[in-house]
Amino acid sequence: MELGIDIGGTNVKFGVVDGLEIIYKCEIPTGAKRQDTEIVADIITECKKILAKYDKIEKIGIGSPGGIDSENGVILGAANINFRNTPICKMITDATGIPARVGNDANCAVLGELYAGYGREYKNLILITLGTGVGGGIIIDGKPYLGTRGDAGEIGHMIINCDGEKCGCGQDGCLEAYASVTALIKQTKKAIEENPDCYMAKHAEKIGKVSGRTSFDSMRAGCPVGAKVVDSYLGYLAIGIKSIYQIFRPDAIVIGGAISNEGEYMTKPIIEKLGNKNVLVATSRLKNDIGIIGAAKC
Amino acid sequence: MELGIDIGGTNVKFGVVDGLEIIYKCEIPTGAKRQDTEIVADIITECKKILAKYDKIEKIGIGSPGGIDSENGVILGAANINFRNTPICKMITDATGIPARVGNDANCAVLGELYAGYGREYKNLILITLGTGVGGGIIIDGKPYLGTRGDAGEIGHMIINCDGEKCGCGQDGCLEAYASVTALIKQTKKAIEENPDCYMAKHAEKIGKVSGRTSFDSMRAGCPVGAKVVDSYLGYLAIGIKSIYQIFRPDAIVIGGAISNEGEYMTKPIIEKLGNKNVLVATSRLKNDIGIIGAAKC
Numbered sequence: 001m002e003l004g005i006d007i008g009g010t011n012v013k014f015g016v017v018d019g020l021e022i023i024y025k026c027e028i029p030t031g032a033k034r035q036d037t038e039i040v041a042d043i044i045t046e047c048k049k050i051l052a053k054y055d056k057i058e059k060i061g062i063g064s065p066g067g068i069d070s071e072n073g074v075i076l077g078a079a080n081i082n083f084r085n086t087p088i089c090k091m092i093t094d095a096t097g098i099p100a101r102v103g104n105d106a107n108c109a110v111l112g113e114l115y116a117g118y119g120r121e122y123k124n125l126i127l128i129t130l131g132t133g134v135g136g137g138i139i140i141d142g143k144p145y146l147g148t149r150g151d152a153g154e155i156g157h158m159i160i161n162c163d164g165e166k167c168g169c170g171q172d173g174c175l176e177a178y179a180s181v182t183a184l185i186k187q188t189k190k191a192i193e194e195n196p197d198c199y200m201a202k203h204a205e206k207i208g209k210v211s212g213r214t215s216f217d218s219m220r221a222g223c224p225v226g227a228k229v230v231d232s233y234l235g236y237l238a239i240g241i242k243s244i245y246q247i248f249r250p251d252a253i254v255i256g257g258a259i260s261n262e263g264e265y266m267t268k269p270i271i272e273k274l275g276n277k278n279v280l281v282a283t284s285r286l287k288n289d290i291g292i293i294g295a296a297k298c
Numbered sequence: 299m300e301l302g303i304d305i306g307g308t309n310v311k312f313g314v315v316d317g318l319e320i321i322y323k324c325e326i327p328t329g330a331k332r333q334d335t336e337i338v339a340d341i342i343t344e345c346k347k348i349l350a351k352y353d354k355i356e357k358i359g360i361g362s363p364g365g366i367d368s369e370n371g372v373i374l375g376a377a378n379i380n381f382r383n384t385p386i387c388k389m390i391t392d393a394t395g396i397p398a399r400v401g402n403d404a405n406c407a408v409l410g411e412l413y414a415g416y417g418r419e420y421k422n423l424i425l426i427t428l429g430t431g432v433g434g435g436i437i438i439d440g441k442p443y444l445g446t447r448g449d450a451g452e453i454g455h456m457i458i459n460c461d462g463e464k465c466g467c468g469q470d471g472c473l474e475a476y477a478s479v480t481a482l483i484k485q486t487k488k489a490i491e492e493n494p495d496c497y498m499a500k501h502a503e504k505i506g507k508v509s510g511r512t513s514f515d516s517m518r519a520g521c522p523v524g525a526k527v528v529d530s531y532l533g534y535l536a537i538g539i540k541s542i543y544q545i546f547r548p549d550a551i552v553i554g555g556a557i558s559n560e561g562e563y564m565t566k567p568i569i570e571k572l573g574n575k576n577v578l579v580a581t582s583r584l585k586n587d588i589g590i591i592g593a594a595k596c
Contacts, residue, residue, distance in 0.1 A: 147547030157544040246455040249445030
């Protein structure tokens with residue numbers, strides 16, 4: 001039995017993993033702007049509570065954004081969380097007596113998909129995670145491929161439109177600038193500005209925000225403006241998926257991240273645009289649990 | 299000792315490979331439009347001549363464009379050569395008594411780079427071959443990655459400009475439409491049309507044709523139009539290489555194909571555009587021998 005900890009910018013998720021199943025789940029706020037010692041202290045408190053309930057836990061696995069030194073159990077630094085050379089594994093093991101490992105969250109997601117998702121059936125699999133950015137993971141011949149320095153799979157920074165949108169990374173026209181949830185929200189806001197009287201504009205006003213769901217929900221309510229945003233967004237995503245297919249000719253391309261809850265509303269149009277039945281295109285079966293399971297197995 | 303045969307649209311190259319060295323080389327015209335039996339008959343005649351000289355040859359390896367059934371030794375079909383379910387291995391073995399294997403030429407090139415080129419030093423390596431099209435090969439952890447159906451590495455059909463040039467494959471904006479030698483020739487011809495008085499225009503007229511070398515040679519002769527064509531061409535190639543780097547974070551990205559003879563005139567500007575010292579970008583050391591060595595080892 002393992003305790004998987006998925007550290008995010010907003011929440012830290014905990015899951016007790018028995019085999020491939022999560023038998024207990026909870027979460028706490030990250031408080032990402034605080035000192036790293038305070039963040040880890042809260043994580044340790046929660047670990048202790050869970051360990052008191054589940055005495056068969058033999059390992060704690062942690063997934064964190066940012067640069068990770070897995071060998072020494074240190075989070076080197078993360079963009080949105082106040083970690084800086086934080087020896088998180090030693091801190092947790094010292095406090096709990098349980099051995100701990102830490103890995104990069106994108107790499108953990110790949111492990112989750114490998115051990116508990118489509119990776120159980122498909123040997124060559126590419127995972128595309130859509131969120132604030134676009135991440136990726138590569139499974140080759142049933143094993144995660146991490147590259148020589150452990151940082152491979154930056155699928156979001158594949159260039160799909162070399163004369164196009166500036167990406168946060170400095171390059172022009174990255175997939176991330178078109179297919180992240182951040183990009184979808186931007187595309188949705190632009191459509192609302194241009195069509196202030198459409199259903200989507202009113203819907204967004206009513207719920208008080210624009211999210212990654214706004215265009216999908218509006219499309220399902222029959223709004224043509226919402227449908228157009230979704231179609232264009234999935235068009236960009238399909239371009240990235242086409243390139244991935246050409247390079248890897250894999251068995252499966254799996255879409256992860258919260259937006260993958262849209263399920264067939266995403267995959268059906270993408271499969272149509274791809275026009276190729278030699279590859280499975282699907283949303284991850286693990287949904288948001290992928291990070292916990294992956295962390296547990298890291 | 300092996301006999302490597304590299305079948306191309308114009309010529310068939312033969313090489314006797316001892317270890318990793320080619321100790322004898324020759325070539326014959328392919329006569330690609332003839333019946334496949336005639337094409338293979340000429341190959342067999344040449345094989346017999348070579349086998350008479352080198353009696354230590356234990357294996358014949360063949361690299362061919364197109365779809366290949368390696369297990370059964372059959373060339374299923376090729377775009378520019380009249381092969382159609384041609385049982386080339388059986389035909390050659392029946393005539394010579396030497397066991398034969400056939401593989402796709404792009405996959406053979408990867409084997410060549412793996413065993414005799416940069417693959418000896420770099421475990422994670424991507425090969426980009428520039429010619430009529432843009433091919434590719436992937437070496438992961440010291441082994442060729444061919445994908446589930448043996449056809450991975452179609453790097454040329456990665457989309458770099460989704461609103462851009464139509465590619466022969468039907469997609470819009472593939473790397474091949476910008477970075478193949480075919481594309482370079484097109485770009486060179488366009489520049490000549492637009493600048494009929496430039497050095498490059500006169501140079502092309504003098505030698506009576508436009509080739510992949512025209513713009514590079516003109517650049518070296520001080521022609522600003524030639525330099526602009528080269529810069530733009532390498533810009534597109536660099537975009538493809540950036541994407542490859544982001545996805546694989548490999549140790550090395552190696553450029554093959556006849557145009558790789560340009561050496562540092564290609565790699566220096568690309569390395570500058572890439573702005574990253576974590577990856578070796580180089581032209582293949584094997585030059586045009588890569589196909590022969592790869593075929594020998596297939």
